[in-house]
Amino acid sequence: MITAALTILFHGLAFAMVLYIVSVGLGITMGLMNFANLAHGAFAAAGGYVVVMATRSLGLPFWVALPAAFVTVALAGAVVERLVVRTLYGADELRQVLFSIALLFMAIAGFTLAFGPLQQQPEIPAALSGQVTLGGIDFPAYRAFVIVAGVAILAALWLLIGRTRMGMRIRAAVDNRNMAEAVGVDTRMLFTLTFALGTGIAGLGGGIGADVLSITPTYGQEYLVLFLIVVAVGGLGSIFGPFLAALCIGVVDVAGKYLIPEFGAFFIYGVVIAILLAKPAGFFGVRS
Amino acid sequence: MTSFRTLTLGTAMAAAALLPMAASADAKAYKVGLIASLSGPTASLGQQIERGARLYEQLHKTDLGDDTIELVVRDDTGPAPDVAKRLAQELVVRDHVDFLAGIIFTPNANAIAPIATQAKVPFVIMNAAASATTKASPYIVRVSQTIPQFTQPLAQWASKQVDIKTVYTLVSDYAPGIEAEEAFTAGFKGDGKSVVQSVRVPVQSPDFVPFLQKVKDAKPDALYVFLPGGTQSTALMKAYQSLGLKEAGIRLIGSGEVTVEDELPNMGDAALGVVTGFHYSTAHDSKANADFLKAWQAAYGADSTPTFMAVGGYDGMAAIHHAIKAMKGKGDGKAAVDAMSQWTAESPRGSVSIDPETRDIVQNIYIRRVEKVNGALRNVEFETFAAVKDPGKAK
Numbered sequence: 007m008i009t010a011a012l013t014i015l016f017h018g019l020a021f022a023m024v025l026y027i028v029s030v031g032l033g034i035t036m037g038l039m040n041f042a043n044l045a046h047g048a049f050a051a052a053g054g055y056v057v058v059m060a061t062r063s064l065g066l067p068f069w070v071a072l073p074a075a076f077v078t079v080a081l082a083g084a085v086v087e088r089l090v091v092r093t094l095y096g097a098d099e100l101r102q103v104l105f106s107i108a109l110l111f112m113a114i115a116g117f118t119l120a121f122g123p124l125q126q127q128p129e130i131p132a133a134l135s136g137q138v139t140l141g142g143i144d145f146p147a148y149r150a151f152v153i154v155a156g157v158a159i160l161a162a163l164w165l166l167i168g169r170t171r172m173g174m175r176i177r178a179a180v181d182n183r184n185m186a187e188a189v190g191v192d193t194r195m196l197f198t199l200t201f202a203l204g205t206g207i208a209g210l211g212g213g214i215g216a217d218v219l220s221i222t223p224t225y226g227q228e229y230l231v232l233f234l235i236v237v238a239v240g241g242l243g244s245i246f247g248p249f250l251a252a253l254c255i256g257v258v259d260v261a262g263k264y265l266i267p268e269f270g271a272f273f274i275y276g277v278v279i280a281i282l283l284a285k286p287a288g289f290f291g292v293r294s
Numbered sequence: 295m296t297s298f299r300t301l302t303l304g305t306a307m308a309a310a311a312l313l314p315m316a317a318s319a320d321a322k323a324y325k326v327g328l329i330a331s332l333s334g335p336t337a338s339l340g341q342q343i344e345r346g347a348r349l350y351e352q353l354h355k356t357d358l359g360d361d362t363i364e365l366v367v368r369d370d371t372g373p374a375p376d377v378a379k380r381l382a383q384e385l386v387v388r389d390h391v392d393f394l395a396g397i398i399f400t401p402n403a404n405a406i407a408p409i410a411t412q413a414k415v416p417f418v419i420m421n422a423a424a425s426a427t428t429k430a431s432p433y434i435v436r437v438s439q440t441i442p443q444f445t446q447p448l449a450q451w452a453s454k455q456v457d458i459k460t461v462y463t464l465v466s467d468y469a470p471g472i473e474a475e476e477a478f479t480a481g482f483k484g485d486g487k488s489v490v491q492s493v494r495v496p497v498q499s500p501d502f503v504p505f506l507q508k509v510k511d512a513k514p515d516a517l518y519v520f521l522p523g524g525t526q527s528t529a530l531m532k533a534y535q536s537l538g539l540k541e542a543g544i545r546l547i548g549s550g551e552v553t554v555e556d557e558l559p560n561m562g563d564a565a566l567g568v569v570t571g572f573h574y575s576t577a578h579d580s581k582a583n584a585d586f587l588k589a590w591q592a593a594y595g596a597d598s599t600p601t602f603m604a605v606g607g608y609d610g611m612a613a614i615h616h617a618i619k620a621m622k623g624k625g626d627g628k629a630a631v632d633a634m635s636q637w638t639a640e641s642p643r644g645s646v647s648i649d650p651e652t653r654d655i656v657q658n659i660y661i662r663r664v665e666k667v668n669g670a671l672r673n674v675e676f677e678t679f680a681a682v683k684d685p686g687k688a689k
Contacts, residue, residue, distance in 0.1 A: 010511055013537070017503040115333075123337035125525045127560050146536040217532070219500055220525045224335045228498065263504035267493045 020149035022256025023156025027211030029236040031204025037243020044106040047226025048113035053209025054221035061129035079209025084202040117223035180243040241288030321360030327385030329396040332369040346607025375405035400424040407431035414627040420606035425686025438606040442477040442686040447659040447679040448571025449481025462514040467494035474520035502533035516545040523551035535564035574602040574643040575673035586642035
């Protein structure tokens with residue numbers, strides 16, 4: 007019984023970390039720029055494809071492929087921000103949503119054309135494909151790595167946002183954009199950098215999480231609801247909020263399916279409704 | 295595709311050369327409206343059907359003499375009955391097709407059935423597998439498979455295994471899954487045999503760990519699974535492996551979608567030993583299948599693998615060819631359906647025929663085990679249930 011409970015908790019954590027890594031960038035950009043980017047998942051899928059291509063076709067090691075995914079997707083994010091997203095800041099939400107959902111559909115069609123409709127799996131290093139034993143229970147090593155990576159990314163973001171000058175600017179702009187501009191923060195540059203950072207982390211998440219959420223052309227559409235839930239429950243513009251939200255949702259989802267499988271995916275939505283009724287701005291949201 | 299285009303061009307030139315002759319004979323140009331899901335999450339399925347149908351056309355173009363067949367392909371985008379219905383209407387009214395064909399999802403087939411009946415157009419189903427669908431219109435002929443047809447033989451096989459006494463069933467929570475659960479539960483019987491628990495999981499489950507942990511706690515001898523295939527099957531296999539169900543002595547059995555050929559390479563060695571009941575495996579040992587695989591890879595590349603969907607498209611066109619030949623330029627939709635009801639063939643999956651009473655496919659169902667053949671995972675057939683009619687119709 008205890009073994010089962012620990013196994014469930016472990017897999018819930020791994021699922022939660024993937025959700026966190028992919029979603030955290032979405033929360034930051036939505037909080038900072040008021041831009042509802044429904045195409046966020048497409049950037050995660052792009053990162054997944056970079057890792058697949060790098061490990062399968064180019065034969066690069068997994069540890070090189072992950073940073074490559076981050077850099078490639080961040081650059082792509084910066085280009086998209088400069089070319090099109092920029093024109094939609096301050097536009098009404100309907101236009102933003104229509105634009106980003108169209109971007110998502112274009113990405114899906116593009117991925118299908120380039121990589122085919124089937125799912126793709128990256129080559130995982132031998133060190134991560136076995137089992138690790140903790141307290142007499144075997145856990146898949148790869149999922150343990152996912153959990154460690156999630157915590158590491160949280161720590162890195164906390165340092166970046168909480169301890170650097172750029173982080174200070176981002177926090178200032180999230181709190182009050184006009185005031186930040188008035189005191190001389192270059193928000194145009196800041197927006198590009200933040201958008202690139204957010205999409206880059208999503209790309210990293212797509213690559214790291216490819217074993218949990220399979221990389222298919224429709225990735226960004228299939229899991230969109232999960233990403234939005236994490237951001238809404240966590241609160242816009244926060245890095246801890248989505249972490250807590252992802253933990254909550256990952257563990258509740260897995261535990262619910264285990265305990266009462268007949269209700270399947272219902273739990274996750276029940277919990278979301280309850281949390282949002284109690285805290286409409288999410289756990290750590292600066293605004294709802 | 296290049297080879298296909300060259301071939302089309304070649305045929306066009308040949309036709310041009312023969313033009314004076316062809317004009318004097320009363321050659322007929324038939325149109326087949328092929329509806330499949332060619333975009334979205336299920337795009338790979340539609341691609342299989344379309345490629346299978348086109349391959350048959352490519353190989354048998356000259357069989358009809360002066361008559362020609364044109365494929366008019368439409369994308370119904372997935373399980374979307376309203377879209378499928380609209381497309382079928384357009385194909386009948388605007389394109390004047392002589393046959394409707396294709397269809398992956400049962401709800402789409404059911405939505406098209408009334409149109410086939412009203413327009414008196416024969417409707418060849420190349421996949422949609424719910425048992426009752428052929429009753430929806432007298433113009434439906436199904437060349438694919440039905441869920442009870444491949445589920446019951448597996449249940450009978452499992453009933454005979456001394457080491458399988460208790461089974462846990464896990465199916466996707468939609469109509470075909472429920473039909474599979476019922477067919478398996480009805481077929482798995484005998485002394486001390488029981489289905490200990492049944493669970494229906496959401497159709498899009500990203501992670502099967504919680505469900506399979508529950509299975510592991512219940513310690514059945516085998517886990518029976520029906521899933522729509524694709525990423526779901528791989529996700530299941532990952533959870534099966536990472537929770538160590540095989541090591542815990544829980545065997546995995548299921549329908550052929552669980553180990554479908556285009557996903558097998560993604561599953562890795564976790565899939566070894568999985569036993570499934572189904573009508574087509576690329577490892578089927580026959581000349582017809584060897585020829586089919588060779589032609590497929592010549593047309594679509596050596597790393598492309600046909601699945602049962604492709605065979606459905608391929609055989610569907612074979613049935614349509616049979617009808618056109620039998621009618622000899624005369625006859626209406628009803629005559630075409632009657633002709634197809636008499637169709638028998640040596641398909642890549644084995645001998646097939648249509649049951650004239652139900653207009654449903656009669657075929658061998660094979661029990662297969664995943665084994666490594668020349669380094670690649672294959673569904674190797676080891677037991678055959680010959681000429682199985684749809685048990686769902688006996689009720």
